[in-house]
Amino acid sequence: MKIAVLPGDGIGPEIIAEAVKVLNALGESFEMETAPVGGAGYEAKGHPLPEDTLKLAKEADAILFGAVGDWKYDTLARELRPEQAILGLRKHLSLFANLRPAICYPELTEASSLKPEIIAGLNILIVRELNGDIYFGSPKGIRTATDGLFPGAREGFDTMRYSEPEVERIAHVAFQAAQKRHKRLCSVDKSNVLETSQLWREVMTRIGQEYPDVELSHMYVDNAAMQLVKAPKAFDVVVTGNLFGDILSDEASMLTGSIGMLPSASLDKNNKGLYEPSHGSAPDIAGKGIANPLATILSAAMMLRYSLGKAEQANRIEAAVQKVLAQGYRTGDIKTAGCQLVGTKEMGEAVLKAL
Amino acid sequence: MKIAVLPGDGIGPEIIAEAVKVLNALGESFEMETAPVGGAGYEAKGHPLPEDTLKLAKEADAILFGAVGDWKYDTLARELRPEQAILGLRKHLSLFANLRPAICYPELTEASSLKPEIIAGLNILIVRELNGDIYFGSPKGIRTATDGLFPGAREGFDTMRYSEPEVERIAHVAFQAAQKRHKRLCSVDKSNVLETSQLWREVMTRIGQEYPDVELSHMYVDNAAMQLVKAPKAFDVVVTGNLFGDILSDEASMLTGSIGMLPSASLDKNNKGLYEPSHGSAPDIAGKGIANPLATILSAAMMLRYSLGKAEQANRIEAAVQKVLAQGYRTGDIKTAGCQLVGTKEMGEAVLKAL
Ligand SMILES: CC(C)[C@H](C(=O)O)[C@@H](O)C(=O)O
Ligand SMILES: CC(C)[C@H](C(=O)O)[C@@H](O)C(=O)O
Numbered sequence: 001m002k003i004a005v006l007p008g009d010g011i012g013p014e015i016i017a018e019a020v021k022v023l024n025a026l027g028e029s030f031e032m033e034t035a036p037v038g039g040a041g042y043e044a045k046g047h048p049l050p051e052d053t054l055k056l057a058k059e060a061d062a063i064l065f066g067a068v069g070d071w072k073y074d075t076l077a078r079e080l081r082p083e084q085a086i087l088g089l090r091k092h093l094s095l096f097a098n099l100r101p102a103i104c105y106p107e108l109t110e111a112s113s114l115k116p117e118i119i120a121g122l123n124i125l126i127v128r129e130l131n132g133d134i135y136f137g138s139p140k141g142i143r144t145a146t147d148g149l150f151p152g153a154r155e156g157f158d159t160m161r162y163s164e165p166e167v168e169r170i171a172h173v174a175f176q177a178a179q180k181r182h183k184r185l186c187s188v189d190k191s192n193v194l195e196t197s198q199l200w201r202e203v204m205t206r207i208g209q210e211y212p213d214v215e216l217s218h219m220y221v222d223n224a225a226m227q228l229v230k231a232p233k234a235f236d237v238v239v240t241g242n243l244f245g246d247i248l249s250d251e252a253s254m255l256t257g258s259i260g261m262l263p264s265a266s267l268d269k270n271n272k273g274l275y276e277p278s279h280g281s282a283p284d285i286a287g288k289g290i291a292n293p294l295a296t297i298l299s300a301a302m303m304l305r306y307s308l309g310k311a312e313q314a315n316r317i318e319a320a321v322q323k324v325l326a327q328g329y330r331t332g333d334i335k336t337a338g339c340q341l342v343g344t345k346e347m348g349e350a351v352l353k354a355l
Numbered sequence: 356m357k358i359a360v361l362p363g364d365g366i367g368p369e370i371i372a373e374a375v376k377v378l379n380a381l382g383e384s385f386e387m388e389t390a391p392v393g394g395a396g397y398e399a400k401g402h403p404l405p406e407d408t409l410k411l412a413k414e415a416d417a418i419l420f421g422a423v424g425d426w427k428y429d430t431l432a433r434e435l436r437p438e439q440a441i442l443g444l445r446k447h448l449s450l451f452a453n454l455r456p457a458i459c460y461p462e463l464t465e466a467s468s469l470k471p472e473i474i475a476g477l478n479i480l481i482v483r484e485l486n487g488d489i490y491f492g493s494p495k496g497i498r499t500a501t502d503g504l505f506p507g508a509r510e511g512f513d514t515m516r517y518s519e520p521e522v523e524r525i526a527h528v529a530f531q532a533a534q535k536r537h538k539r540l541c542s543v544d545k546s547n548v549l550e551t552s553q554l555w556r557e558v559m560t561r562i563g564q565e566y567p568d569v570e571l572s573h574m575y576v577d578n579a580a581m582q583l584v585k586a587p588k589a590f591d592v593v594v595t596g597n598l599f600g601d602i603l604s605d606e607a608s609m610l611t612g613s614i615g616m617l618p619s620a621s622l623d624k625n626n627k628g629l630y631e632p633s634h635g636s637a638p639d640i641a642g643k644g645i646a647n648p649l650a651t652i653l654s655a656a657m658m659l660r661y662s663l664g665k666a667e668q669a670n671r672i673e674a675a676v677q678k679v680l681a682q683g684y685r686t687g688d689i690k691t692a693g694c695q696l697v698g699t700k701e702m703g704e705a706v707l708k709a710l
Contacts, residue, residue, distance in 0.1 A: 113473045155518035156554030163510035199511030226609040254581040
């Protein structure tokens with residue numbers, strides 16, 4: 001089995017190194033090949049998603065991705081900026097299903113900005129569509145307006161769109177995820193304003209009939225943003241489009257107070273996937289050896305489970321992470337009173353030992 | 356001075372009644388005329404925004420609005436649903452600037468789902484553009500896709516768009532609001548993905564040069580959704596488009612835990628405005644006399660300040676509300692230990708007494 005390892009920028013290389021050590025310690029024989037991506041891709045080959053990197057990602061059975069982005073690329077043209085790499089990989093590899101768990105680990109309840117009784121035990125899953133919506137809808141651009149409020153003015157425009165098969169396939173992923181959990185699925189849209197959302201809601205409702213064991217509800221995105229703050233534990237699985245999912249999955253991660261702990265998976269229809277931490281490249285702490293590698297290590301566990309058919313090894317890693325938390329090891333981002341502050345490498349070592 | 360009073364549905368009539376009493380107690384001579392809107396408009400005249408109601412709103416110097424919506428209208432065609440009234444008023448009256456304060460009152464810190472140290476003293480202002488964006492952008496509809504991932508499939512689509520003058524006018528409102536506060540403005544967009552946002556950011560930056568005393572920053576909407584949870588007090592004024600503003604202003608209100616306290620203003624370029632509580636019509640508690648009228652009373656204060664040139668009367672009302680909170684009066688939504696639970700009318704009476 002071949003894994004493409006794409007460390008990227010900022011803390012990416014540091015956290016990926018620990019996840020690779022953990023994978024190597026499992027006693028399986030993975031072929032791992034590393035390639036530059038994001039700012040690193042631009043530096044090495046003049047493009048955030050170099051051809052060779054894309055080729056490797058296509059050939060591999062799974063992709064382990066660090067993080068991309070740094071302020072130093074802010075002045076580049078948009079098509080050369082680091083984040084285009086992740087958009088490109090999602091698109092070219094048809095990774096349409098993003099699974100983002102938001103979990104509050106018992107040992108880390110204090111790290112949240114929310115009250116313990118609101119957040120303790122939180123375990124929700126956000127399923128975000130990744131290949132459609134206003135991210136990729138054409139036409140888009142800058143033009144002279146011919147109608148609207150100020151005809152003749154320069155305007156920016158983008159197209160939001162979802163077709164029935166696009167909504168159907170993400171619906172199936174979400175309903176099936178809900179079946180394996182508490183059988184409640186909340187579909188989030190803005191169907192009181194958007195035509196795209198009306199179609200979305202219609203299709204979700206129709207596909208829901210194939211899953212009578214799952215309780216489907218619908219919620220407007222503004223209300224969802226509120227309910228996540230007010231009573232996040234009321235959710236089980238949430239399914240939504242690319243744009244709303246971008247916003248809500250980040251909001252949900254931050255509720256836990258420990259975004260440095262949260263993995264994510266982006267899957268195609270055959271469960272080939274890209275696995276990355278939910279947090280970003282954190283250029284401000286890059287190279288200092290203090291970043292939390294656990295989200296990346298947990299992403300490797302998700303990879304074993306979803307793409308490589310090694311659920312037991314995934315369980316082993318997850319149990320090891322639980323153990324190091326119980327042992328009191330903490331990186332700076334999740335530091336709580338009375339615990340032992342460790343760096344990136346020490347945290348990786350602790351997980352290896354716990355395996 | 357003429358005030359159009361539009362109570363609407365659910366708890367709307369109850370909370371509006373208290374605000375009207377407060378206005379009447381000021382010793383000013385306002386002409387107030389009431390008209391049906393939302394579900395009530397549909398019941399009375401077959402349309403959520405009946406012609407006479409719109410005419411009254413146009414003639415008036417300001418509009419005091421309750422809330423619209425009820426589950427019983429869920430099966431109506433979209434153009435007949437209650438929320439079309441509010442969209443129609445915003446559009447027909449060119450109310451492009453929505454001001455949504457998110458304030459955590461000292462007495463109500465406990466009501467928040469966030470920890471007291473995160474939320475105590477919160478006072479941020481969200482400025483949301485209301486006339487443009489994907490809310491009103493054409494074309495939109497349901498059609499057969501000719502390109503994209505599934506050509507030939509049925510798809511829903513909407514158009515996000517902002518022209519330069521639209522961004523300019525909301526930018527001026529936001530910068531001027533920031534000048535009267537802590538002189539920090541955060542513009543929220545998704546310019547790493549959207550062309551509309553690129554134009555937005557460009558114009559914000561350009562207009563910013565006219566306000567050298569205001570510190571302008573830019574933030575992606577996903578990050579803003581996170582920072583609001585993590586450290587909301589880091590914000591002063593936030594400016595954003597219609598769709599992102601819908602989501603973020605609701606998220607921000609809910610952070611305070613007392614959305615029943617938060618007013619809002621929607622202004623045109625001459626400071627004529629519509630004033631409404633940030634919360635909804637709450638059909639589940641309608642008619643029970645338990646709704647919190649304070650957001651509506653505070654909306655009336657905003658109306659006096661922004662549209663009617665009566666800042667002193669606005670201050671009087673706001674001081675009276677502070678006083679009833681200090682006296683320990685609470686409706687159910689903001690009930691905290693040791694305080695006196697009162698109903699809608701009693702709360703209105705308490706404010707009248709405190710005036
Ligand atoms: C970097 C950016 C384009 C990306 C997105 O908006 O999808 C990121 O925010 C994410 O959620 O993975
Ligand atoms: C009712 C709905 C159309 C409206 C909106 O989305 O603007 C509401 O959520 C609001 O924020 O006032």
